Amino acid sequence: MTTAPTTTRMRPSRKRTMLLLAAPSVVLLLLICTYPLVYAAIQAVHNGSLINTGQYVGLQNFTLTLPTPEFRNAALFTVVFLLAGVFGSWAIGLGLALLLRMPVPGAKVFRVLLLLPWVMPIVVSATAWNWLVATRDSPLPTIARALGFGDVLFLADPTLAVITVCVVKVWLSFPFMMLMSSSALASVEDSVYEAARLDGAGPWQRFWFVTLPMTAKSTYISWVLMAIFCVNDFPTIYLLTGGGPVDATSSLIVLAYRKVFQDFQTGPGVAIAFTMTFVLAIVSALLFSRIRKADVA
Amino acid sequence: MSLAPQAAAPAPPAALQPPTTGTSARAFRSQWLRFAVLLVITLLAMAPVLTTVLLAFRPAADSSESSLFTLENFERVLRDTDVLRWLANSLLVACSTVVVSVVVAAPAGYVLSRGRGKVVGGFSLLLFVLQSLPVITSVIPLFILFSRMGLVDNLLGLTIVYVGSTISVTTWMMAAYFDSIPASLEEAAWVDGLSVFGSFSRIVLRNSYPGILSAAVFAFLLAWNDYLVALVFLHSDAVLNLPVGLQNFFQQNATDWGGVMAVAVIMLLPPCIVFAALHRYFSVGGIGGALAGR
Numbered sequence: 218m219t220t221a222p223t224t225t226r227m228r229p230s231r232k233r234t235m236l237l238l239a240a241p242s243v244v245l246l247l248l249i250c251t252y253p254l255v256y257a258a259i260q261a262v263h264n265g266s267l268i269n270t271g272q273y274v275g276l277q278n279f280t281l282t283l284p285t286p287e288f289r290n291a292a293l294f295t296v297v298f299l300l301a302g303v304f305g306s307w308a309i310g311l312g313l314a315l316l317l318r319m320p321v322p323g324a325k326v327f328r329v330l331l332l333l334p335w336v337m338p339i340v341v342s343a344t345a346w347n348w349l350v351a352t353r354d355s356p357l358p359t360i361a362r363a364l365g366f367g368d369v370l371f372l373a374d375p376t377l378a379v380i381t382v383c384v385v386k387v388w389l390s391f392p393f394m395m396l397m398s399s400s401a402l403a404s405v406e407d408s409v410y411e412a413a414r415l416d417g418a419g420p421w422q423r424f425w426f427v428t429l430p431m432t433a434k435s436t437y438i439s440w441v442l443m444a445i446f447c448v449n450d451f452p453t454i455y456l457l458t459g460g461g462p463v464d465a466t467s468s469l470i471v472l473a474y475r476k477v478f479q480d481f482q483t484g485p486g487v488a489i490a491f492t493m494t495f496v497l498a499i500v501s502a503l504l505f506s507r508i509r510k511a512d513v514a
Numbered sequence: 515m516s517l518a519p520q521a522a523a524p525a526p527p528a529a530l531q532p533p534t535t536g537t538s539a540r541a542f543r544s545q546w547l548r549f550a551v552l553l554v555i556t557l558l559a560m561a562p563v564l565t566t567v568l569l570a571f572r573p574a575a576d577s578s579e580s581s582l583f584t585l586e587n588f589e590r591v592l593r594d595t596d597v598l599r600w601l602a603n604s605l606l607v608a609c610s611t612v613v614v615s616v617v618v619a620a621p622a623g624y625v626l627s628r629g630r631g632k633v634v635g636g637f638s639l640l641l642f643v644l645q646s647l648p649v650i651t652s653v654i655p656l657f658i659l660f661s662r663m664g665l666v667d668n669l670l671g672l673t674i675v676y677v678g679s680t681i682s683v684t685t686w687m688m689a690a691y692f693d694s695i696p697a698s699l700e701e702a703a704w705v706d707g708l709s710v711f712g713s714f715s716r717i718v719l720r721n722s723y724p725g726i727l728s729a730a731v732f733a734f735l736l737a738w739n740d741y742l743v744a745l746v747f748l749h750s751d752a753v754l755n756l757p758v759g760l761q762n763f764f765q766q767n768a769t770d771w772g773g774v775m776a777v778a779v780i781m782l783l784p785p786c787i788v789f790a791a792l793h794r795y796f797s798v799g800g801i802g803g804a805l806a807g808r
Contacts, residue, residue, distance in 0.1 A: 231710050234709065234710040234711050234714075235625050235628075235629055235710070237621075237711075238621035238622065238624055238625050238711070238714065239621065239622050239625040239629075239637065241618045241621070241622070242618045242619060242621070242622035242681060242685060243622075243637075245618060245677065245678060245681060246640070246641075246644065246678070246681065246682070248678075249652070249656070249674060249675065249677070249678025249679075249681075250644045250647075250652060250678050250682075251644075252655070252659075253651065253652035253653075253654075253655035253656050253659075254647075254651065254652065254655075256655035256658070256659070257651050257652070257654060257655050260654070260655065260658075267657065267658060267661070313552075313555065316548055316551065316552060317552075319545075319548060320541075320545055321545060321548045321549050321552060322545065322546070322549050323549065323552075327552050327556055329793060330556050330559075330560060331555075331556055331559055332789075332793070332796070333559070333560060333563050334559055334562075334563075336735065336785055336786070336789045336796075337562070337563060337782065337785070338738060338739040338756075338757065338781055338782065338785060339739055339741060340739075340741050340756075340757040340760050340761055340778075340781065341566060341760070341778045341781050341782050342562050342563075344566070344760065344764055344774060344775070344778050345562035345563070345565045345566045345775075345778070346562055347764075348565060348569065348771060348775075349561070349562065349565060388559065388562075391559075445646045448648065449646075449647075449648045449649065451649075451650065451741070451742045452741040452742060455741075455742075456741065456761070470648055470650050473650050474650060474742070477654050478746060483654065486654065487651075487654055490648060490650045490651040490654065491651065493648050493650075493651070494647050494648055494651045497646050497647055497648065498643050498646070498647060500646070501642060501643045501645075501646035501647075502639065502642075502643055505639055505642045505643070
């Protein structure tokens with residue numbers, strides 16, 4: 218009530234100041250983010266290289282690249298990587314968040330230490346994982362041999378390489394899910410649990426009928442964000458396997474990188490990147506409107 | 515102060531149940547059971563970190579030193595590699611990214627937080643969509659553009675790309691924090707004759723150190739941890755930074771694990787220092803925290 222008159226009595230110079238305040242970031246965004254998108258769109262319909270634009274070829278880059286088995290495999294692996302990354306890290310992250318809510322000695326220390334995988338530079342953690350699993354004589358293959366599994370080649374066998382890369386992704390991402398879940402759990406009031414307890418709900422029922430529905434919005438946001446992070450993740454895969462063996466772990470972003478910077482086929486590479494961008498832009502715009510609606514409701 | 519008894523009020527019902535020795539002993543046991551579970555998980559989660567640190571300080575197999583702890587790996591990489599230059603380059607790029615990103619994002623965040631109408635809504639949507647796009651899409655055209663302008667193989671070019679890829683998230687984070695500062699403070703100042711810019715810089719910014727620090731931590735970690743952009747943009751020895759330097763060193767000396775891990779520890783230190791000092795201001799993935807707060 219009291220604020221209404223002041224807001225209408227806004228100073229006339231307010232709008233101009235607001236424009237000036239937003240100007241630097243708008244200019245930067247146009248130059249560094251929007252211009253490349255437009256340029257990428259142009260590149261996607263030309264057969265150029267990194268040096269010249271080349272000739273206009275219409276949608277040929279898309280029609281010739283997207284139906285190839287190479288692209289299909291990459292898309293399939295990206296989906297596997299995404300599902301493992303999202304739900305694996307969510308399950309572990311939520312479990313840890315629930316555990317840390319209960320009285321535990323040293324909970325604060327655990328909470329900080331468990332964030333390390335997320336804070337650690339990926340180049341460093343990939344190097345450490347390489348030491349742990351890469352060769353025949355690394356610690357994990359040695360343990361597997363001692364347990365009677367024979368020679369386990371974590372990064373050289375196609376199926377195992379997919380599993381290893383997914384496990385590393387879950388290891389990298391669970392701290393994110395843990396923090397998102399923690400803040401969501403903290404927002405549920407204790408009285409709700411108390412009421413459920415008085416109604417005779419056991420721990421599992423309370424989890425299933427109170428915790429999950431009450432944190433649904435935040436869970437949904439964290440899933441979509443993690444899905445976006447997974448699709449955009451280049452270094453985890455590239456530093457562990459380089460996309461191999463025999464393209465088994467070649468995701469869309471790794472494939473796009475290799476097309477442009479190793480095979481020097483800018484058109485097909487940009488076509489792949491652009492397809493990803495298009496899908497992600499739609500997903501992200503949908504998410505944005507969902508959040509907006511949830512806020513209003 | 516008068517709030518304290520009210521806040522404590524819900525506690526009595528639980529205390530009404532007389533704590534028999536049986537239940538408290540069970541509670542005690544389950545507490546330590548949870549502790550054990552957490553300890554195992556934490557140790558597993560920290561295995562790669564512990565590995566890195568242990569290997570960096572362990573003498574090489576053919577070393578004359580017999581102790582369990584040594585600094586010879588560090589001495590060797592400092593002598594034989596350009597690790598100090600990589601470190602300096604990484605620090606320069608990360609710190610410039612933080613400064614530019616925060617300086618540009620703070621006013622934009624203010625507009626996002628206080629502005630109304632369709633234009634501001636569109637700006638907000640644009641920022642949100644841009645942050646979710648794959649870096650590879652912008653890296654390819656920027657590589658072509660920057661190679662014409664001489665910004666490839668150049669730390670300035672790298673910084674520009676990092677500023678571009680942090681700016682939308684830092685703007686969102688600042689806006690989320692500015693939302694928590696009551697507009698009535700500013701309105702009072704306007705009545706007293708302060709301009710909009712004056713109220714932004716003297717009232718909002720001055721009360722937003724936590725928000726600014728969160729955005730700075732986010733930008734620092736992103737610029738420090740990135741690999742893809744550095745891999746594409748940096749080639750010559752003079753401009754290599756830690757991610758690319760470490761990776762090259764690893765590929766050329768795959769058997770010198772002590773040396774590789776010594777470089778890795780040097781790369782691990784700055785983010786760990788930042789995290790240890792500012793972990794209260796650490797928000798996961800930036801946008802996640804901003805979304806949760808808005």
